[in-house]
Amino acid sequence: MAHQNPSERSVQELYRDDPERADALVWGRRGALQGAALAAMGAALGGSIPFARNMPSGLVPAALAQGANQPQFLQMEGKAPLILQGERPLNAETPEHLLDDPVTPADKFFIRNNGSVPDTVADARAWKIRIDGEVNTPLELTIAELEQRFEIVTRKLQMECGGNGRSGFSPQAAGNQWGNGAISNAEWTGVRLHDVLRAAGVKDGAKFTGQHGADSHLSAQGPAISRGMRIEKAMDEDTLICFRMNGAAIPQMHGAPARLVVPGWPGSLSQKWFTRLEVLNKPHTGRGMGGTSYRIPVRPIVPGSRNNGADFVDMESMPVRSVLSSHAHGTRLPAGTRSLDIRGHAWAGDLSVRDVHVSTDFGQSWQAMQVAAPPNRHAWQRWQGRIALPSDGYYEIWYRATDSNGRMQPHVAANWNPQGYGANPISRVAILIG
Amino acid sequence: MRLLPYAAVVVLLCASATIAQTPDLAQRQAEAAAALAERQEEETVLAEGEGRSEVFGYCTACHNTALIRRSAFTRERWDELMDWMAEKHGMNPLEGEFRDTIVDYLARHYGPLTRGPRGGNPFLN
Numbered sequence: 029m030a031h032q033n034p035s036e037r038s039v040q041e042l043y044r045d046d047p048e049r050a051d052a053l054v055w056g057r058r059g060a061l062q063g064a065a066l067a068a069m070g071a072a073l074g075g076s077i078p079f080a081r082n083m084p085s086g087l088v089p090a091a092l093a094q095g096a097n098q099p100q101f102l103q104m105e106g107k108a109p110l111i112l113q114g115e116r117p118l119n120a121e122t123p124e125h126l127l128d129d130p131v132t133p134a135d136k137f138f139i140r141n142n143g144s145v146p147d148t149v150a151d152a153r154a155w156k157i158r159i160d161g162e163v164n165t166p167l168e169l170t171i172a173e174l175e176q177r178f179e180i181v182t183r184k185l186q187m188e189c190g191g192n193g194r195s196g197f198s199p200q201a202a203g204n205q206w207g208n209g210a211i212s213n214a215e216w217t218g219v220r221l222h223d224v225l226r227a228a229g230v231k232d233g234a235k236f237t238g239q240h241g242a243d244s245h246l247s248a249q250g251p252a253i254s255r256g257m258r259i260e261k262a263m264d265e266d267t268l269i270c271f272r273m274n275g276a277a278i279p280q281m282h283g284a285p286a287r288l289v290v291p292g293w294p295g296s297l298s299q300k301w302f303t304r305l306e307v308l309n310k311p312h313t314g315r316g317m318g319g320t321s322y323r324i325p326v327r328p329i330v331p332g333s334r335n336n337g338a339d340f341v342d343m344e345s346m347p348v349r350s351v352l353s354s355h356a357h358g359t360r361l362p363a364g365t366r367s368l369d370i371r372g373h374a375w376a377g378d379l380s381v382r383d384v385h386v387s388t389d390f391g392q393s394w395q396a397m398q399v400a401a402p403p404n405r406h407a408w409q410r411w412q413g414r415i416a417l418p419s420d421g422y423y424e425i426w427y428r429a430t431d432s433n434g435r436m437q438p439h440v441a442a443n444w445n446p447q448g449y450g451a452n453p454i455s456r457v458a459i460l461i462g
Numbered sequence: 463m464r465l466l467p468y469a470a471v472v473v474l475l476c477a478s479a480t481i482a483q484t485p486d487l488a489q490r491q492a493e494a495a496a497a498l499a500e501r502q503e504e505e506t507v508l509a510e511g512e513g514r515s516e517v518f519g520y521c522t523a524c525h526n527t528a529l530i531r532r533s534a535f536t537r538e539r540w541d542e543l544m545d546w547m548a549e550k551h552g553m554n555p556l557e558g559e560f561r562d563t564i565v566d567y568l569a570r571h572y573g574p575l576t577r578g579p580r581g582g583n584p585f586l587n
Contacts, residue, residue: 107491199536200533202533334538
């Protein structure tokens with residue numbers, strides 16, 4: 029097999045068996061496909077590759093980079109066919125082309141569970157939430173009382189898994205192998221945590237929170253997860269105790285009847301089935317804190333190396349990222365299509381998105397898209413524009429967002445860490461014309 | 463234009479229908495999630511080889527094999543994960559020969575896909 033000329037086997041076969049070796053065999057030194065191999069690649073993909081000469085060496089065409097296993101899809105009433113990451117715990121990712129709605133509907137909201145989904149409660153309004161720890165007056169309030177006592181606000185807020193983009197890391201990092209689809213932007217209704225903490229009276233010197241929920245650990249021993257944040261984020265006007273999503277009761281999968289929403293920071297802080305928040309004078313030590321959990325290196329480490337995370341820092345505001353939602357990966361368009369209107373969303377944790385650029389020639393040239401202002405802080409932003417396609421054949425649309433501080437999505441996932449947080453490389457969607 | 467009042471009525475009807483159905487749907491979703499979690503797996507979903515039944519028996523108490531099957535780690539990373547599961551998630555610590563059987567199996571069948579033409583990262587090993 030090793031002696032076989034690459035053109036004698038289909039390129040798809042080669043890539044399926046051993047992508048890196050196929051890459052080394054098929055790609056020329058200068059990063060261009062050569063003669064017969066180019067034709068074979070084109071045939072495998074079902075078309076010619078107009079920009080083949082610009083394809084950087086070592087990059088597998090996006091259409092082939094799908095791995096050996098076909099994705100499985102979730103089948104659940106009230107949920108779209110999300111990409112199933114695992115059944116126990118239940119985790120499912122939203123395919124990018126299902127993220128086209130400006131406000132993410134319940135059925136298209138990704139699912140991330142650390143433990144077991146709790147049973148439903150009969151009387152949601154009687155659900156109690158405690159605020160205690162370093163406060164002058166500990167509070168225990170039902171949802172009905174929260175609604176009555178505090179101003180009710182409605183905001184469009186992005187909520188993203190801390191591990192979104194993890195599959196971009198090489199070598200593989202531990203955890204759900206998310207693409208870009210562990211992101212949502214629903215319309216949340218609730219009261220500001222800030223107002224509730226004011227009512228409880230935060231003591232001087234209180235610097236952190238610890239939040240708790242009703243879901244139990246997979247081993248049935250203790251809580252599934254309990255994370256905390258700096259008090260400044262708890263006091264942000266967009267950090268809410270929510271009891272409605274998109275104008276309806278919060279779905280069971282997403283934390284009914286009450287959920288904390290901490291937009292722009294790892295989704296694990298947005299405690300589902302929310303029951304209690306402690307105010308603390310030192311960092312919280314709940315499950316999911318410390319070590320390599322939701323923490324990233326300050327001094328970059330060798331990818332794949334062993335590290336206990338002792339000198340990592342907690343991941344806070346999520347990095348800039350974008351999705352292309354108008355066309356699914358693998359879309360086939362009629363022969364002769366010479367331009368395409370594309371769109372998607374982009375977001376950047378606590379920051380906003382300044383630019384989105386798109387390339388159809390493997391990053392050789394980039395074109396600016398229009399980027400709309402967010403409807404409110406911490407909401408994602410719509411981007412759109414028209415691209416030209418000079419001929420029929422295989423194209424990849426590469427899309428890259430830049431945040432309000434000028435930092436853009438990198439070409440490959442940066443700052444590798446054992447549990448895989450913060451991967452936000454440029455994404456690629458493959459389309460075929462003709 | 464004439465459609466507008468009609469559309470408003472439909473929206474209202476849909477909205478109230480959604481709210482009315484929510485408790486039932488919530489219940490059915492919770493049951494569906496429980497059913498997915500309880501779905502039995504056969505040992506043969508894991509790659510055949512020495513140590514498979516030990517891995518299947520020991521490693522599916524908390525989660526199913528999807529987490530294992532999607533993984534592609536070096537022996538060292540698998541070994542590290544055993545400590546992580548014990549320290550952070552209450553798994554009974556694995557020791558001695560039994561640990562070797564399990565970690566060897568995982569590294570052999572769920573190891574890195576390929577080290578690439580340049581032999582992997584020059585700063586490792």
